Amino acid sequence: MGARGKGIYRRGRVWWIMYAGLDGKTRFESSGSTSYKVAEDKVAERRKSVREGKDPDAARRIGNHNFGELAEQYLQWAVRQRSFRRKKIITKQLVAEFGNLPLRRFSTMIVEEYQSKMLNAGKAPATSNRHLANLKHMFTKAVEWEMVEEEARKPVRRVKLLQENNRRLWYLSREECKALLDVCSPHLRPIVVTALNTGMRKEEILSLEWEKHIDLRHGFILLDQTKNGERREIPLNQTLRVALTALTRRLDSPYVFINEEGKRYLNVRKGFLAACRRAGIKDFRFHDLRHTFASHLVMAGVDLTTVKTLLGHKDLTMTLRYSHLAPAHIQSALTILDAALTGGQLDNYLTIGAPETEKGSAVAG
16 A cells, blocks of 8 residues: 555555545545546545535445436426426437436536537527526436436536527418418318417417317317416417318317327428428418417507417516517507597697687697
């Protein structure tokens, strides 16, 4: 046994360390390395943990789990979540990126490089933020499940969300709506009609069930599990009622929108993009149908509070993004007020109660 420095000694070729634990007793631990620097760093780390009141033995009790193991455990837990489908997709993409990387090896730089990679691939900041939020939550659960120490979570938590550009507000004109519907495939058309006439999100539409959500008799769609967790009722207008009534309802499937095998559609992205190309509509997403619904409501003079309720926003903050569409229609409202007050006799209205000049003409100021 050879010695080199206080608290560091060598057994054979491997350096060992010793330090006082939380209980004051001496702990002996192999550095696992023939490098003195590694042993020096490790003993300094252990002593720092003791000074901060942390158990330095915790790391040794917790196995060296990798990200793939965490992902498997996380998806088993996430099944109970309303957002499971989204979490599953994002988690699988994270596994493809980080694979067998040990949880203790994650650093702020590694995660920020992943952010940059997503942006360089053309992903929106919002998409990157959803991935980061998912990753941070996975590490939170990893600490709770004792798959990694609290210290290992800190580098991931330090990564900041990117600034999102939430001002994208593209919507179709009435003519473009008709053009799009005219070229939709038979299975896609009623789905697009539903989006245009309810403002529902894509997953809300594709997961609709006849018994659970549709009430044709009383004329509304009931959503009991929404993104914000609140119950929402959406009235059926005549267009949507006719579209839903025309659908074939199969006894072997509870879903409203199904393929030939009776299974619900999981995604309609390819069909929707193809329809947009045929209609000559560029850079338009399915979610923009929700913007189209809200925009036309506002332009038709519907108040923002009602639009908020129909969209299922928790507060007016998100709904206010449509407020800029109202000015022209506010002007129309004032024109109506003008006609109501003057009765169409503007000259007579202005002369009522006005002082007269020496010639008896009305003075307009």
